[in-house]
Amino acid sequence: MNDFAQSAQTAIGLIVHADAALLHTVLLSLGVSGAACLLASGFGLVAGAWLAVARFPGHRTLVMLINTLLALPSVVVGLAVYLLLSRSGPLGAWGILFTPGAMVIAQTILVFPVVAALSRQLVGDSLRDGGDQLRSMGAGPLTCALLMLVHDRWAVVTLLLTAFGRAIAEVGAVMIVGGNIAGSTRVMTTAIALETSKGDLPLALALGLVLLAVVGAINALIALAQRGGHRGSALAGVR
């Protein structure tokens, strides 16, 4: 119990005093996970929309594969990206191993199946409701699917928050491809892992609380933005 109390005190102290190293770590965490989510959502939303309407041999297998990748272990992704980016790997010439760039690639791969699988489900459900209407108006299959992403935009935001949560909370991939280098590739989760291994449990826990606070603040901001959209949906539900 003392550890928890001490951790909370330390966390508040770290936030209040705006510790420079902590600020860097937080900003790097947000930057890496934010960039990974941006990339993954760019590819993942289109892929999910396409999978919702495309029909081809092997479609079911591909959908099953993407659904399976939802449980992709982050250390496996880290290892795969490490092998790709290491000097002897096929992408070794890029020279980005142990840089934030490598961490972004790893988290993008980790988060892509989340965005693709959930958006496919979302679009598929909406198409059952209104797909014929959109087709009747002249929309092609992919246009129907993309319009459904606009239709369900607030659910898409929630989906992206889920993806962001998966990215910012993972430690395995960024540890392997980033190397946890202080001031360079150290993010919140790798810092927590390091402090835990050093035995400084209160500091590790405090960092965890800071991470939660940061993510909570982002969620609160997005929830505020969503309120307007949900108001319209709620009214529709009354009808």
Next chain:
Amino acid sequence: MTSATKGSPLLAIADVSVRFGDAQALRGVSLQIARGESIALVGANGSGKTTLLRLLHGLVAHRGERRVLDPQARQVMVFQRPFMLRLSVWNNLRVALWLAGVPRAEHSVRAAQALQRVGLAHLRDRPARALSGGESQRLALARAWVVRPQLLFLDEPTASLDPSAKKEIEALLEGFSRDGITLVMSTHNLGQAKRLATRVVYLDRGELRADLPTAEFFGDEIGGRAALFLKGELSWTLD
């Protein structure tokens, strides 16, 4: 019983059948639609009215021939429960115009005209899914009319509306018909068929049993199951 056609032909189906799993929804139906007609599809529940409408519009896989005789003629369908995107009334119309390939410069004028026509100009900024049933149906008609269709399919356009909303929708449909839009609607309301249609097509258990000018269909000479249907004596258990 002969097909009552006038004007140039728009669409024809010949010996068309539709199957959903084990259920035979339509069997050997042939029909031709000519410009300027107002056709009512009538029949008991499960007789195949909606399937025939969707088939005519090109939304259903089928056996047999479906020919669009005037490829230039734009066709739109208004569904029994119109699907509205989670956008404003105004933007739903703009999406329809965009999908129909109408030049962007014409969007505002056309959308304003459509809202004026259906009496929803004061609700242009309202979320489309927050409209009442009658308003939603009027918006669906505006969304159809805004793209200047030559052929309009309507699936039970006044189902579950109160009498005053029904009257408004019928008035709009009469106006569309006067403008030269060809109407094909399914309805349970025989009074509505009498008021709006120039031709009545009677379906029974997926088969076309009568295709007559309205006056003849509701005249004394009609016999068989169509006569029983008109008397309200045709139940689903009757052979």
